[in-house]
Amino acid sequence: MNVKKRILVVDDEPDHCALVQRILERAGFEVEVAYDGRECLQKVKANPPDAIVLDVVMPELDGLVVCRTLKNDKAYCHIPIMMLTAETSPVTSTRFSRDRGTYAEADEFLAKPASAEEITRTLNHLLDR
Template identity: 50%
Template sequence: MGKQTVLIVDDEPDFVTMLKQDLHSEGYAVEVAYNGVEAIQKVKQSPPDIIVLDIMMPEKDGFAVCSELKNDDRYADIPIILLTAVSDHVSSSQYSHSQALDVEADDYLSKPASFEEILESIRSLLA
């Protein structure tokens, strides 16, 4: 069996680079998309084993990407970890924890999530 592939979808290059290096060192193959539109294209070209998806992105946000994938039978089984920089006390109607559950994300981490938190989530969802 080959390496498990993680698709990182985030518009912050520094975060992507760091996470990519850390995941490589843990033995994962890593694909990257910098916005939601690119993420959907990558998933359709080559579905990953799991997706780490930032919520706040240009063009198509993480909620839209998550919702689109979860409503497509071909991709509905791919676990999605949503990352959000919105803290719990910000009750923005646009970005809320309940909305993450509405779009059927498999896990939900607040940014800045530590690599350990992200890795733990990836491992438990792929177990």
């Protein structure tokens, strides 16, 4: 029996969530969405996903805080996190830091707009690790 991998897509832009959800569902994933960092953390704690696609710039809790929170929690640090964001200037490899010194380590990083192929290839790579 082939069980679909469950992905949590987190972005405060509903249109972008819907686009990424369609891409991932077409690739055979089960997708859940969250529209801010707090909702993301609640959903992860209620039912941990196999991976997270996470925007950086969001109100209240941004993706950097969410990523750091999850990666510093023994119960959730194993969940692969792919940052998918338009905030590209301060990015080096998969380590995302802002000029003001904020730091979070994601497992992978893609700049918006990313193609459907880039998103699915990167996510499959993360899940195969």
